[in-house]
Amino acid sequence: MSDQRVQIFDTTLRDGEQAPGASMTISEKLRIAHQLARLKVDIIEAGFPISSPGQFEAVQRIAQEVDGPVVAALARTTDKDIDAAGEALLTGSNTRIHTFVATSDIHLAAKFGDDRYGRTMAEKRDNILKMTDRSVRQARAITPNVEFSAEDAGRTETDFLVQVIDVAIEAGATTINIPDTTGYCVPREYSKLFTDVLSRCRRAHDIVLSTHCHDDLGLAVANSLAAVLAGARQIECTINGIGERAGNASLEEVVMALNVRRQHFGAATGIHTPLLTETSRMVSIATGFAVPPNKAIVGGNAFSHEAGIHQHGVLRSRETYEIMRAEDVGQHAESIRLGRHSGRHGLFSRLDKIGVFVPEERKGEVYRQFVRLADRKKEIFDEDLVNLVQEVKGRSSADHYRLDHLHVASGTGRLPRAEVLVHHVSTDSTTRVTADGDGPVDAIYKAIDQATGSHHDLISYGIRSMGEGADAVGEVTVLIGENGALFRGVARNIDVLKASAQAYVKALNQLAAFRIGRLNTEFVSDGIMQSFEGDAV
Ligand code: KIV
Ligand code: ZN
Numbered sequence: 319m320s321d322q323r324v325q326i327f328d329t330t331l332r333d334g335e336q337a338p339g340a341s342m343t344i345s346e347k348l349r350i351a352h353q354l355a356r357l358k359v360d361i362i363e364a365g366f367p368i369s370s371p372g373q374f375e376a377v378q379r380i381a382q383e384v385d386g387p388v389v390a391a392l393a394r395t396t397d398k399d400i401d402a403a404g405e406a407l408l409t410g411s412n413t414r415i416h417t418f419v420a421t422s423d424i425h426l427a428a429k430f431g432d433d434r435y436g437r438t439m440a441e442k443r444d445n446i447l448k449m450t451d452r453s454v455r456q457a458r459a460i461t462p463n464v465e466f467s468a469e470d471a472g473r474t475e476t477d478f479l480v481q482v483i484d485v486a487i488e489a490g491a492t493t494i495n496i497p498d499t500t501g502y503c504v505p506r507e508y509s510k511l512f513t514d515v516l517s518r519c520r521r522a523h524d525i526v527l528s529t530h531c532h533d534d535l536g537l538a539v540a541n542s543l544a545a546v547l548a549g550a551r552q553i554e555c556t557i558n559g560i561g562e563r564a565g566n567a568s569l570e571e572v573v574m575a576l577n578v579r580r581q582h583f584g585a586a587t588g589i590h591t592p593l594l595t596e597t598s599r600m601v602s603i604a605t606g607f608a609v610p611p612n613k614a615i616v617g618g619n620a621f622s623h624e625a626g627i628h629q630h631g632v633l634r635s636r637e638t639y640e641i642m643r644a645e646d647v648g649q650h651a652e653s654i655r656l657g658r659h660s661g662r663h664g665l666f667s668r669l670d671k672i673g674v675f676v677p678e679e680r681k682g683e684v685y686r687q688f689v690r691l692a693d694r695k696k697e698i699f700d701e702d703l704v705n706l707v708q709e710v711k712g713r714s715s716a717d718h719y720r721l722d723h724l725h726v727a728s729g730t731g732r733l734p735r736a737e738v739l740v741h742h743v744s745t746d747s748t749t750r751v752t753a754d755g756d757g758p759v760d761a762i763y764k765a766i767d768q769a770t771g772s773h774h775d776l777i778s779y780g781i782r783s784m785g786e787g788a789d790a791v792g793e794v795t796v797l798i799g800e801n802g803a804l805f806r807g808v809a810r811n812i813d814v815l816k817a818s819a820q821a822y823v824k825a826l827n828q829l830a831a832f833r834i835g836r837l838n839t840e841f842v843s844d845g846i847m848q849s850f851e852g853d854a855v
Contacts, residue, residue, distance in 0.1 A: 356590070414465055509547060
């Protein structure tokens with residue numbers, strides 16, 4: 319018997335972008351969408367058009383300009399959401415509307431608590447069935463390709479889930495998604511949902527059943543694979559597993575598990591796996607989310623062998639410790655080292671080879687920074703190059719504030735003091751501030767707060783080393799918040815105080831962009847699904 323074809327539905331640009339601080343520009347999204355097409359994903363979920371003008375435009379341009387995959391747009395079960403999705407997809411030739419509504423009692427009580435959705439749970443459920451029917455029919459009038467998701471299906475009572483899915487199929491849905499929205503399920507439970515739906519829903523064999531797993535318990539990939547064994551034929555996932563909270567199932571992991579254990583699963587995807595690492599880097603650069611070195615498939619250490627006994631074994635026969643070949647996932651086993659004698663051509667052809675795109679106008683700056691780094695560091699590895707491009711990108715995309723100068727004085731017996739010079743892009747003015755703090759980072763952040771006049775909460779600050787030795791690059795991740803919305807900044811530098819300041823300014827730039835975007839009242843709010851209620855029927 320031949321293998322079952324499993325479709326890969328990539329939601330990096332929608333659910334992935336919902337990760338706090340992961341927002342991407344429209345041109346970054348377009349570049350990633352083109353790369354996803356080269357990777358041969360079957361469906362690209364390009365965004366949630368009603369949520370913001372930026373999301374609308376991204377979906378519109380991806381539908382219009384990217385050939386190959388189906389382009390999907392997300393919509394709640396409201397008229398205006400579905401119309402916005404239809405309008406954004408209008409010029410595309412191969413499109414899908416993906417509509418969703420919550421089905422678990424917990425979600426119904428919280429989001430549909432208002433009496434207009436029904437006073438009892440039975441009445442609320444009845445309303446959900448009507449909303450499902452109406453929205454799928456409305457979407458079907460726009461496109462023949464309609465997906466319906468029962469949000470929080472993982473915690474939905476099975477009898478009701480079966481009812482909702484029957485209604486969605488009857489109304490014309492061609493794909494039914496059963497999301498584990500909160501990452502609560504364990505594999506046996508999650509696969510049973512698929513078995514139950516396949517045996518109890520009247521026409522479940524006429525449509526494609528889909529998985530959508532979140533990683534709150536670290537089980538997103540395991541749950542997705544369990545669902546495939548139970549009959550799922552579409553996996554929703556993201557590059558590097560980015561997404562809401564702990565993220566989504568990672569595309570590279572589910573794809574390689576199906577490839578490497580093909581006999582076990584009897585299923586295959588159409589993914590061109592040698593592009594996995596390149597795509598992972600591209601997403602990492604666009605989002606500012608570093609890929610941990612030990613990340614399966616695309617991490618820097620995924621194919622390195624440190625222990626002598628492992629190195630010896632691999633040299634004799636790769637199979638002793640490797641279950642797949644580095645080149646099959648686009649990892650270059652040999653790491654070509656660059657140094658101060660490497661020229662411009664060597665640098666950009668290396669960046670090209672590892673999938674890091676540098677726009678023409680930034681090449682000069684990237685090369686200047688490379689020469690400066692090469693003066694300080696004997697050997698420059700791929701990881702350093704990714705960091706360097708990231709840093710230049712952060713500096714040139716500072717749309718509100720730019721840190722022009724930083725000086726920190728600290729030592730025994732004195733209060734740490736920081737001096738900053740912050741450039742305000744919109745007014746083309748600069749502010750110089752000096753502040754004392756409990757530690758050098760505290761002093762820097764106090765000075766930047768005064769210079770920008772921003773009031774917000776500092777939610778977390780983290781620092782880690784990106785390599786070995788005292789000259790290793792340090793990566794700082796800062797999370798700031800305002801009224802429940804979170805903004806993330808990541809920066810890397812050999813000088814960790816500089817990285818701390820740069821990460822903070824990046825987060826502030828995001829917050830400033832959010833404050834401006836929020837003034838647009840036509841859209842849901844900020845691109846993140848904060849309002850969930852649908853139209854009562
Ligand atoms: O996690 C979830 O339930 C979702 C839906 C919108 C499919 O992302
Ligand atoms: Zn999700």
